[in-house]
Amino acid sequence: MSRGVVTEGRGRVAVVGSGPNGLTAAALLARDGWQVDVYEKNSHPGGAAASSDLLGGGTVVDLGAAGHPFGVASPAFHDLDLTSHGLRWVNAEFPMAHPLPGRPAALLHQDLDNTAFDLGRDAVRWRAVHQGLVRHIDENLANLLAPILRWPAHPVRLAGFGPVAAAPASWITGGLFQEEPARALFAGSAAHAITPLQRPLTGAFGALFGALAMTRGWPVAEGGSQAIIDALIDVLTEHGGAVHTGHEVKDLRDVGAADAVVLNLTPAQVLRLRGPAIEALRSTTRSRLGRWRYGMGAHKVDYLLDGPVPWTDPRVGDAATVHVVGSSDELIQAESLASAGRMPDRPFVMVGQQQAADPTRVVDSGQGRTVVWTYAHVPHGYTEPRQGLVTSMIEAQIERFAPGFRDRIVDRVATTPADLERWNPNLIGGDIAGGAMTGLQSLLRPGLTASPHRLPQRSAHRSGPCLYLASSSTPPGAGVHGMPGYWAARAVLDDFGRDERG
Numbered sequence: 001m002s003r004g005v006v007t008e009g010r011g012r013v014a015v016v017g018s019g020p021n022g023l024t025a026a027a028l029l030a031r032d033g034w035q036v037d038v039y040e041k042n043s044h045p046g047g048a049a050a051s052s053d054l055l056g057g058g059t060v061v062d063l064g065a066a067g068h069p070f071g072v073a074s075p076a077f078h079d080l081d082l083t084s085h086g087l088r089w090v091n092a093e094f095p096m097a098h099p100l101p102g103r104p105a106a107l108l109h110q111d112l113d114n115t116a117f118d119l120g121r122d123a124v125r126w127r128a129v130h131q132g133l134v135r136h137i138d139e140n141l142a143n144l145l146a147p148i149l150r151w152p153a154h155p156v157r158l159a160g161f162g163p164v165a166a167a168p169a170s171w172i173t174g175g176l177f178q179e180e181p182a183r184a185l186f187a188g189s190a191a192h193a194i195t196p197l198q199r200p201l202t203g204a205f206g207a208l209f210g211a212l213a214m215t216r217g218w219p220v221a222e223g224g225s226q227a228i229i230d231a232l233i234d235v236l237t238e239h240g241g242a243v244h245t246g247h248e249v250k251d252l253r254d255v256g257a258a259d260a261v262v263l264n265l266t267p268a269q270v271l272r273l274r275g276p277a278i279e280a281l282r283s284t285t286r287s288r289l290g291r292w293r294y295g296m297g298a299h300k301v302d303y304l305l306d307g308p309v310p311w312t313d314p315r316v317g318d319a320a321t322v323h324v325v326g327s328s329d330e331l332i333q334a335e336s337l338a339s340a341g342r343m344p345d346r347p348f349v350m351v352g353q354q355q356a357a358d359p360t361r362v363v364d365s366g367q368g369r370t371v372v373w374t375y376a377h378v379p380h381g382y383t384e385p386r387q388g389l390v391t392s393m394i395e396a397q398i399e400r401f402a403p404g405f406r407d408r409i410v411d412r413v414a415t416t417p418a419d420l421e422r423w424n425p426n427l428i429g430g431d432i433a434g435g436a437m438t439g440l441q442s443l444l445r446p447g448l449t450a451s452p453h454r455l456p457q458r459s460a461h462r463s464g465p466c467l468y469l470a471s472s473s474t475p476p477g478a479g480v481h482g483m484p485g486y487w488a489a490r491a492v493l494d495d496f497g498r499d500e501r502g
């Protein structure tokens with residue numbers, strides 16, 4: 001199936017993969033006058049930002065991403081003016097809630113003052129950690145959403161953020177904050193790095209996710225994350241580009257003659273491709289891609305309930321994202337175990353209640369049915385010793401803070417790490433970040449290179465397309481913000497804009 005009409009451009013680009021990064025690169029290049037064709041393996045575009053009616057009966061289930069702190073803040077999405085193409089961001093009252101054992105939940109508000117006010121003795125320190133980011137969020141994003149080996153757009157801001165960013169999140173939770181609410185809020189934000197919180201640089205995630213919530217919110221896309229994809233495709237097709245679904249690319253010759261091929265893939269997949277353009281990759285490029293390591297997995301379970309989640313603290317029902325694990329120590333322990341390849345009994349569970357922000361998600365207001373999106377962090381490629389084990393762990397975790405949750409379940413669909421990878425081959429071993437966010441990999445993606453969105457080929461190779469990489473395995477990494485696609489498109493334009501190929 002093809003979407004859109006191909007028109008004459010200033011050259012032809014083929015994009016392999018229709019995730020948000022592939023489509024962002026495609027839309028930007030089509031807008032620049034290129035003839036762009038996107039090839040997608042699945043029958044449905046969008047990669048890990050797609051939605052479907054997985055639970056039947058008019059439900060909208062986000063198959064991957066659900067909350068979009070980076071989407072709403074993305075310079076690429078602003079540049080493409082996605083909100084003029086049908087995309088609407090909607091926020092719940094609270095961006096995030098973290099239920100705590102034996103006490104009220106910790107709540108992240110949409111502003112620094114209210115969040116700090118709730119945190120009592122930790123208010124001053126909470127402010128100290130976040131206020132530089134909050135006050136200058138745009139300048140900080142310009143630094144953080146760019147490849148690290150470039151001179152930063154705002155060096156003073158980067159220097160100011162450095163000490164918190166470099167620290168392990170566990171130091172900040174344990175050493176700086178005195179009480180559990182601030183510890184849990186910070187650790188839960190840092191857990192989006194999907195790496196042990198004792199690792200350097202996890203402090204950056206804790207501070208940045210919190211700062212985004214307190215400035216831009218953690219919105220969902222009205223009608224489903226698919227709305228982001230639909231808006232990107234709208235821009236693409238408006239400029240003559242096309243998406244060809246049901247077209248898995250195994251050999252780059254399958255995409256026809258092109259000046260450039262943008263690969264919306266992770267390194268292991270690039271190395272599995274065939275064709276002269278791939279064979280022409282420099283040996284240094286091959287070995288850099290070959291050294292790439294994948295991280296923890298996700299095990300997803302989507303629920304249809306016959307009513308809202310019966311949270312002990314009812315305010316949690318007004319949060320779009322809920323971190324369910326217990327105390328910050330339990331969180332740190334769970335992430336360490338999963339990263340070390342051992343399944344924790346009480347895993348970290350991300351819960352999405354999109355309908356708290358988006359009334360269009362309510363299935364049938366007469367029956368009050370609710371869709372709840374969850375996933376647990378599990379070891380890379382985790383296979384359950386008995387089917388349903390992780391589902392039962394997720395339910396036990398939610399029951400701790402919402403007794404009676406199980407009684408409300410009408411239907412559920414579990415998606416294991418292997419299922420995720422079968423659906424979207426970029427999710428290797430269930431890794432939703434395109435590669436482990438550990439050590440230098442969190443900064444240098446994929447590996448040490450000054451030009452992460454190009455795949456250099458041997459200079460003898462002149463006849464085939466130039467290759468580019470636009471996935472979450474390139475800077476600035478995972479999340480639905482399209483910035484890897486933006487930087488890959490910039491690389492194409494830099495290379496061809498001056499018409500150097502001649």
Ligand SMILES: Cc1cc2nc3c(=O)[nH]c(=O)nc-3n(C[C@H](O)[C@H](O)[C@H](O)COP(=O)(O)OP(=O)(O)OC[C@H]3O[C@@H](n4cnc5c(N)ncnc54)[C@H](O)[C@@H]3O)c2cc1C
Binds near residue numbers: 017047063068250423
């Ligand atoms: C369960 C889950 C929850 C998440 N939650 C969030 C969240 O709440 N917020 C957030 O910001 N991010 C979240 N993420 C991460 C986010 O979805 C990803 O970082 C983002 O989608 C990466 O975009 P991408 O374009 O690089 O790749 P992907 O979205 O993975 O898209 C890659 C595309 O390439 C296609 N493809 C692969 N191989 C081929 C081939 N050979 N030929 C043709 N097509 C091919 C795939 O089918 C897929 O459509 C989540 C991801 C998952 C899976």
